[in-house]
Amino acid sequence: MTTKHAVFHTIALAVRKNTDGIADSVDSVVDFLRAGGYTVVFEEQTALDLAPHFADIRSMTAAEIGAEADLAIVMGGDGTMLGIARQLAPFNVPLIGINQGRLGFITDIPLEGMFDALGRILGGSFKAERRTLLEGSVLREGRSIHLGLAVNDVVVARGAGAGMVELRVDVDNQFMYNQRSDGLIISTATGSTAYALSAGGPLLHPALGGIVMVPIAPHALSNRPIVLPESSEIMVEIVRGRDISVNFDMQTFASLMPQDQIVIRRSPHTINFLHPENWSYYNTLREKLHWNEYPSGEGKLS
Structure with missing residues (x-):
């Protein structure tokens, strides 16, 4: 969706930790925003990390950003954006990503030319794109012992050195299968370009909003990825195995036990990404997955 009528006043900055030279980039962004008349605040961890350089900028918690900020700019890689x-998902604050990481699937504005892109977005010319999230609950003897939220994926996996795990999977209270494997990835469309892709899963366009389920090194070679409706509720039960963990965007809850269950569904919250007006999902795939590159002398029409 292209929008041309947004008004921003207070803008929060969240910055990747421990990045060489990041203070200089942040300084230039702060100067750019203040010159445009915007009020700039820092996410609280960013404020702690950059305190010696930016003592005059107010620090805010996520809840305070949700209540007071009109927009958040994230400077870092995709991991920073995921966190x-x-x-901020519960507060519906739009997000802009400036890439200071490696891949940059969701932090899509490069440092080079970022001020032109920011100027256009802040002026109201951008593409707004909503992405879904997953939420999950770990149940032990019917009682919830952990809650998690994931932008990319929920991963149930064996520990290093442990044997295969056996999982029972039900979808919408219907038995799907018992699976022996190294684990299982339950992914959003956003996460379909992350771990799920490396495990052989399909790319899922973000507009589809489905849920991708990808086994990790399954014992049965016929066990393949499947795309489920976004309304699905997935229950994964630990049948047997050891050193099993569940990760929400690689945030680990470990020490799962046999008969523990992980119940996963679409979150009621969404994320609103703002992209430059010329942004294209397919351009991102071409650039990040190198679809437009060929071995020397191959793939070219004469």
């Missing part, structure tokens, strides 16, 4: 997106 901030999970915190």
